[in-house]
Amino acid sequence: MPSQLKQLQQTVQNAGINKHQQPNKRKFEGTSTTPSDKEKKKKVSSDIHSKFNKFDTQVQRLKHNVGGRKVIGSLGAPAKAKQAGIDSRKEALLPALQNRNRTGQFKDRRFGEQDPTLDEEDRMLERYQAEKANTGKRTRNNADYNLEDNDELTHYGQSLALNDDFANAGLADDDDPAESTRFDAFGGFGDGEEEEPIDYSHPDAPPRRKTKAEVMEELITKSKAHKMERQQQREDDDALREQVDADLDDIKGLLFDGTAENDKEKERKNRERNAPYKGDKSGNEDYDQFVRQLAFDRRAKPTDRLKSDAEVAFEAREELEKNEKARLLRMRGEDDSQVTNPTGGFAAKRQRAREEEEEAENESHDDENPSDDEQVENAESYGIGKGLGGDDSEQSDDEDHEDVNEEGENYQDGDSDDSEDSIAESNEGELGDMPQKNDAPVENLVSSKKKSSKTPSNTSSNLPYTFECPSNHDEFMDIVESNNIQPSQIPIMIERIRTLYHPELGEENKAKLALFNGVLLDHLLYTASTSVDMKIMETISRHIEQLTKLLPIPSADIFKQKLELLERNFNKGVSAGATNDKSKTWPGIPELSILRVVGVVWSTSDYSHPVGSAAQLLIGQYLSQARIRSLSDIIKGLVLCGISLQYEHYSKRFIPEVVNFLISSVLILGGVGREMNVPGQHPVPDVGRLRGVAMNNPVVTPSDTNLRDMLTQSESNSQSDQQQAKVDVMDRILTISREAAQMWSALDGFIEAFDPLVGSLRMVEKRGMLGSVKNKTENTLQQLGNQVKFAKQSRRPLRMQQHKQIAINSLVPKFEENYNADRRYDPDHDRAATSKLKAEVKAERKGAIRELRKDAKFIAGHKQKERREELDKYEDKMRKKVDQLGDERAEEKSEQKAKAKFKKMAGK
Amino acid sequence: MGFRVNSDKILEIERSLSSLSDLNPIQDLLGYLNADGVDGRVKHKTLFVLQRVFSTLLVNGRILGLKSTSDNEAITLTKKWLLDKYTRFFNTLGTLFHSTEHSLRITSLHISMSLLRTESSYISNKTVPPSPQFAIDSFRRIVRPLLINKKPMFDDVRSEWLDKWIGKCDDIRYFFFKETIHLFREFDAVSSPRPKHLTSNVLTLLENLHSMPTHQSEIDEFWVPEIARQEKEQVKESNLEQSKQDNQDWTAYFDQMIADEEEEKESKATDKNSKKNKVRDTISLSAHRAMYSGVWLTMLKCPTGLDVNENRRALIVLHQLVIPFLKPSERASLADWLSDCCDAGGVNALLALNSLWRLMRDHNLDYPDFYKRLYALCDRNVLHVLYRARFFRMLDLFLSSTHLPALLVAAFIKRLSRLSISASPAAIVMLIPFTYNLLKRHPGCMHLIHSDRAVQGVDADMYTFDEPDPMQSNALDSSLWELASHQSHYHSSVNRLALILSQVFSKPNFALEDFLDHAYKTMFDTEIRRKIKTTPATYDGKSVGVFGGHKRKLDSIADVDEKNAIGSIQGDIVAQLFEF
Known part of the structure; x- marks a missing residue:
């Protein structure tokens, strides 16, 4: 291995940046080396430097090194990092520090002046470009539409473009006057070119950088070419436009459709003749007008075409199907909002799952203090409400509270058969003190306004056209009486009021109509309680229906108030003794009317409906708590049964009270006594008590008597009327029984519910007192019996607990294929996200603290430096x-x- | 009497009476009181005058007093005459308790009680040595008309009597009970049936009496001041004796007292000893309690039987108020009575359960065939009666043991489920959690809601409802179709609740108490109070012939559209059947 120095020499040589190798050549090349070359060299040398200088890198030795990990911060260059930090601070922090107490400051906005790396030529280029861009920006709007392209440079009125020829010739003339002029024209830094160390003396030199003049020339050439192109294009466009204009008249006829043509043809032709489009000003105006007209015509066009019958039918079907779908969803109690977006993507699903989980959690939290060891399910979650117990409900074993509860209960529930006589007896002495039934609005209305007995003599000719919108029923009746409106005119009057106060016609009309809806309901009750005028009632109910569709929520409130009132009255009636003949328990015609209207106004098949559910409950209460005392009670009950069957016509939900009532009335009408063994397990409190209601071989046939007459018949003393009423009632009982059996035939407990009814019917039939309805009874019996028989044959044991098997939670640790210690493998998504966020926050925090510390250090160093400089200066x-x-x-x-x-x- | 009197006349008479020399006007005054045409105000005044006169006479010893002293015949005669008038006055007061006028009723009650106090004080002081006494004869004259009358007791009189005396003064309460027992005994025989309102009057009083002392120290308020004094004196004494007394069986006290009473009844004379004992008993807690249960028992032991309503009222409170204070012999007779009630069925049977349970649990009563009888109680009315919540509390308790055979539990579940097919929503709401809890407690019964038996038809349901023995009813070979059908019940809460039976059985037990106290009214209120959050949906169909009668119309209508619309609501049975 050669020495360090040798190695360095070798490397430098290999990199080809040894200054001493070609000193002479370098001299020649001097200026021709481009900045990028310089930079490259610099980079290479610094690389070499850092490679050989091991003192600049800091290596962190890892204590327990695991292969395959990249630990951040194990290798560092502290000096470099420090220098970088200082530099960046000098750039950012220092100016801020220096300008700390200054309000204004000088900013150098000269082009390219801040960048020390640029040489003069580049700087100029940049200036030029900026200038160009700037002018472009300023005049862009003009330039786009300026066909003439006026921004040509001139010298004493002579275009400079002529010099382009020379530029293109490749002559490199320093003294080119055009060149200097151009520079003057741009910004007046004409002396600049003197400084340019341009050397053209070596034509065979390697490809050199273009001079600024060349660049300029190129630019100008390009722009000229573009301009030419644009001009050419414009000319072509013009020619085309001329041609189109010329053809316009020919196609004008096509633009107007046939129908519009007929009435406008003349006019158009006239105009064409007078001022055909010529491109002049008047022609332009004409043309504009024409285009506008055309636009209007086109827009109005689609309405002109009628939908074909097929389309209309199709749309109607679509609409119906949509409504039915929505209704079904409501019936099953599925939320509308969920339905519109059933899938909602993975995120939505997860969100939903999470919500459910939370709910479950909340539930279990709520129930942490159960009364018994582990009883945690409570009634609240099923929407049943608190019940009577209220706050006493916790003391399950504390029997002291029982009596309080139960005494409070006295008023609310029916009582057993054993008690009936005693109750009646015990109430005997108190009857006078008991609160009389007061169905406030109904009776109030009747009493406050003396019944319109003085039937107005005026004819219908002078019915006024405008009315005040009545806000209560008294006002309504005032209007009726003051204007002498006859009952037959009331529908017209309502129609007019609704027209006058149409919600589109005024801001406050909606509120008025909401009140008017209540008034209509009141008037319906009023009509039902005074004279059952079916025409008026039908009209009113239709209006209520329409107003309800318009304003559902206020209308629901009105209905709810009325229902509440009915319920209050009923409770008063029951507390006056359910078996007492005088207490008003069963609903009268007005009450029946409102319950009936509920069924045709509201969607009672909904799983839970603010009005429908309450009305259904109320009917159930009537049927099960009001005791049958006479034939008219049975009639009223039957109407209630019918109404509730209509409520559930679509949803086919089960109403036990209806079956109970049917059985009771069959037995009563059949004259079955208690001593006979009543079939089934249904409560029959009133059976055997009302001997007078029993049928006695009547001969009359069922009739279509209306309700009011039926009630009077049932209460009359005449034997024939009674007979007629009994036959009618029995007939209807049978029809309703069939209907009910049909409706609930799919019920699990159909046998249990209807077998007793069949038994009762059979029992009654055997007694043989049915007379004229015997046939129908037999038919019904046959039908119901068959239904029950089939149900029995097809009965299977319940299998309610068939659920998907739930996997046992696995406790085996999960194995990762390519485990990486740096990654987090938290299976809990939320927790992973949280910990990631936490780590980020921590890192950020640490970084911020470090930066602040370094800033402080830098500032301190800077201050010290300044101080030293000052001191040095002073010393000097x-x-x-x-x-x-x-x-x-x-x-x-x-x-x-x-x-x-x-x-x-x-x-x- | 046809003469008119006014208040001036009364005042005049009072002045003449003030000297007490001529007592004859008393006769007149008593006459006014009984007269029909006399104004209420005058009667009122007369009452007060008479009260003043008689209390003065009492205090002066002109009515009562020791006979043995040197009274001459005239004085004795006067005394006798006055005593007669005094008694008559009391009787008059007694009739006034049922006067139609509120103020007269209340005033007469107050006056009679205040005279009673004066008299008691007087005789207490006159005995040698002075010892507290109670004017029992006069008191009897008050109690008797109070309880026995053709009309039931007035509410204001009752509440006054409760608030001022029975509920407040311990001695009055004690003697009232004593007198009531006396009255019941008097009308014990079949030949002399109880007066009509006696039982119900006493029941009402007992039901509303909430101040029975539970501790010796609570006996501290007396109407007769002498008794109060005696009580104070004896507090120390009783403190000393307390421990001894507590160890004694208090029933011994009661026995003794009953014996005393018998004795007294026989002799009817004013035996000083027994009287003394009697008065001393008024400060004994145990004696109070004994009297209380005595009243109850004598009341219930009516040879002709109480009427159903009274029976029920008694049963409602019996298990709390009476049973804890009974002694063994009485318990046995009460148990007989209760089981009679229970076997009779109906509401009273349900109510008797509480008391029976009390006796079984605390007093080791042996009740054979208990579950069979309980099973019989679940009849067609049980879900409809007023006291079903109470019954279900008990039923839950009785079926809470996990050692019961599954067959038995299944029979109960199936029977109740069968009943639920005709039940009100409130009852179903109660029944479903009840069933759920039972199914959880007895997993063997899960067959009822999930069975893998491959049968179809009649074999699927082997349950016999009419079988009285639950173990023979084959309930396990059946299913709860009735509860399942409530999954399509019209009320959404019931509906939702019924769905728990087909969900995974992982829910913890339901807190049954939350589901017991529901009724139509509460459910309706919940429904009505629910805020409307989303726009309620309206009826989609067309409503033609809302108020019926278009069966006939259908033929006469020319418009095809309308005809179709009517045809489209064929399912509308109201429109088909009823014309308003």
């Missing part, structure tokens, strides 16, 4: 002064000496 100054004084003194002394010498000499 003082030294100079002392020197000066010394000189003076020496001079003085020498003078004195000379004088003394002279004196001496003279004295001698």
Whole structure:
């Protein structure tokens, strides 16, 4: 191995940068070496330098080195890094430090002046380019459209472009006047060229850098060529345009469609004749107008075409299918928002999964204090509410609280058959004190406005056209009475009010209509409670339906209020004794009407609907807690059954109360007593109590009597009316039973639900008192019996716990194929992300601290330097002064000496 | 009496009575009180006048007093006459308890009680040596009309009686119980049935009585001041004796007292000894308790039986208020009564369970065929009665043992499930978590919801509902189709809850208590109060013939569109069947 020095020499030689090798040649080449060469050389030499100077690198020895790892910071160049830091600080921090207390500062914006690496030529080029760009920027808008291209350089009005010929000839004339002029014209640094050390004396020299003149020439040539091109293009375009213009008239006819042509043809032709397009000003205007007209025509066109019947049908079907899809989703209780984006990509899925997890976690957190050892599921998560227990619910074993709860419960629930008589008895003395039923709005309306008994004599001719929008029912009735509006005119009146207060016509109309919706509902109740005018009720319900579609939320609130009122009234009725004949438990026609309207206004098939669910619950409550006391109660109950079947017509959800009621009414009408063994396990509290309601071989046939008449019939004393009502009721019971069985035939518990009904029907049929409905009963029995039989035949045991097997959690560590200690292999995505972020924050923090420390060090060093400089300056100054004084003194002394010498000499 | 009286006249009479020389006006005053046409205000005034007169007379010893002293015949006669009037006054007061006027009712009660106090004080001081006494005869005259009347007790009288006396004064409560027992005994025979409202009046009072002393030191408030004084004197004494007394079986006290009572009943005379003992008992906690349970037991032991309602009211509170204080012999008779209730079925059977359980658990009652009887209680009404929550609490308790045979548990589950097909949402909501917990506790019953038996048809359901013995009912060879069908129940909460049966059985037990106390009302309220978050969906279909009657219309309608629309709502059964 040769010595260090030898090696160095060898390397330098190999790199070809030894200065001493070709000293003479170098002299010649001097200026021709380009900066890039210089740089290259510099780089090579510095590489060599660093390669041989081991003192500049710092090697960190690793304690436990593992192969295949690249440890950051194991190899460093501290000196270099330090210098780099100092340099960068000098550049950034130092100016800031120096300008610290200054408000303004001088900025050198000269082109290329800041860059010391540029030589003069490059600098000039840069200046030129910048200038060019600048002018371009300023005049770009003009330049784009400036066909004339006026920015030509002139000298005394003579174009300088003529000199291009010379430039192209390849003559390199320093004294080219054009050249100097150009420079003058650009920025006035005409002396610059003197400094250029250009040497053209070696034509055979290797390809040299172009002089600035050459560059300029090239540029100019190029720009000229472009200009020429553009001019040529423009001429071509013009020619083409002329041609198109000329052809326009020919195609004008095509631009207008046939229908528009008829009425505009004349006009257009006129215009064409008078002012055909010529390109002059008036022609231009004409043309513009024409184009505008054309635009309007085109835009209006698509509406002119009617959709074909097929398209209309198709769209209607699409719409229906879409609605049905949405309805099904609501019915199954799936969220609409999820439905619109069912997949939502991996991220969304993961997000959802995470949310679910969180939910589960929350649940388990909430339930950390269960009353028993591990009872954690509670009712809240199923949306049932608190129930009666409320806060007492924790004390499960504390029996002291039971009575409180149960006494509170007294008002709310039905009671058993055993208790009925006693309850009635115990209430006997208190009846007078019990709160009477007050269905506030219904009764209020009837009482506040005396029923429109004085039927207006006016004819319908003078129905006003404008009305105030009524905000409550009293106002509505005021309008009706003050204008003497007849009931038959009310639909028109409502129509007019709705037209007058259309939401598009005013900001506040929506609120008004929301109130009006409530008024309509009130009027519906009013009509239902006074005179059941079906036409008005139909109209009103249709209006309510439309208004509800317009304003669903306010309408839902109105409905909810009404339902709440019904429920309150019902509870009052029940607390007055459910079996008491006088207490108003079963809903009357107004109540039935509103429940009916709910079914045709709201989507009751929804899994959970603010109005629908509440209404359904209310119906269930009516059916199971109101006790049957008479035939009219059965009629009302049947209507409720029908209404709730209609609610669930699409969703086919099961309503146990309906089946209960059907069984009870069948048994009651069939005259079954309690002593007979009532089939099934359904509660039949009222069976055997109402002997008078039982059928007694009626002969009349079922009729289409309306509800009101049916109710009056059922309450009348006339035997024939009673018979008619009984037959009607039985007929309808059978129809509803069939319908219900049809609807719920797919139910798991169909047999359990309907077998008792079949049994009851059979029992009643055997008694043989059905008279005219015997046939229908037999048919129904046949049908239901078959359904039950088939259900029994196809019954299988439940298999509700068939779930996918869940894998047992594996505890075997995961093996990585190409393990890298630098990578993180955290399986938990979130945790990995967090730790990564943490590491980043830590590194950043450390870096920032280090930088700040270095900054401080730099500033301190700088200050010290300044201080030293100051001191040096002062010392210098003082030294100079002392020197000066010394000189003076020496001079003085020498003078004195000379004088003394002279004196001496003279004295001698 | 046809004469008119006014308040001036009353005042005049009072003045004349102030000297106590001529006592005849008392007769007149008593007459006014009983008269029909007399104004309430006058009666009111008369009452106060009479109270003043009689209390003065009492304090002066003109009515009661020792006979042996040198009273001449005239004085004895006067005394006898006055005593008669005094008794009559009390009887009048008794009728006024049921007066139609609120103020008269309350005033008469107050006056009679205040006279009672005066009288008791007087006789206490007159005995030699002075010892606390209680005017039991007068008290009887108060209690009797209070409890026995054609009408039930007025609410205001009851609350006054509760607040001012029974609920507050320990001596009054004690003697009230005593008198009540007395009354019940009196109407014990079949020949003399209990007056109509006696039982219910006593029940109402007992139900509302919340101040039964639980500790000796709580017996500290007395109506008769002498008894209070005696109590104070005896506090030290009793403190000393406390330990001894506590060790004694307190029932011995009760026995003795009953014996005393019998004795007294026989002799009917004012035996000083027994009276003394009686008064002394008023400060004993154990005696109070004994009296309390005595009232209950005599009340329940009615030969003709209580009516259903009264029975129920008694059963509701029996297990907490009475059973803890019973002695063994009484327990046995109560147990008989309870099992009678239980076997009778119905609501009372459900309610009797609590008491029976109390007896079984704490007092080692042997109750054969318990589960069979319990099974019989799950009848068609059990999910619909008012007290189903209470019943299910008990049922949960009875079925909580993991050592019960799966067959038995399965029978209960299946039976309840069968009942649920006709139950209200609130009951289903209660039943599903109940079933879930049972299934978790008895994994053997999982067959009910998941069975791999390859059968079809009738063999799939071997359960017999009417079999009284749960072990014979073959419940395990069946499935809970009824609960499964609630997965399509109309109410979304029930629906969702029913779905847990087909989910993985990894949920912890449900806190049953959260699901017990629901009702239509609470569920409806929850539904109504729920805030509307998203726009509620409206009906998609066309509504034609909302209020029915288009069955006939269908033929007459010319417009095809409308006809189609009507045809499209064929499923609308209301429109088909009912015309409003």
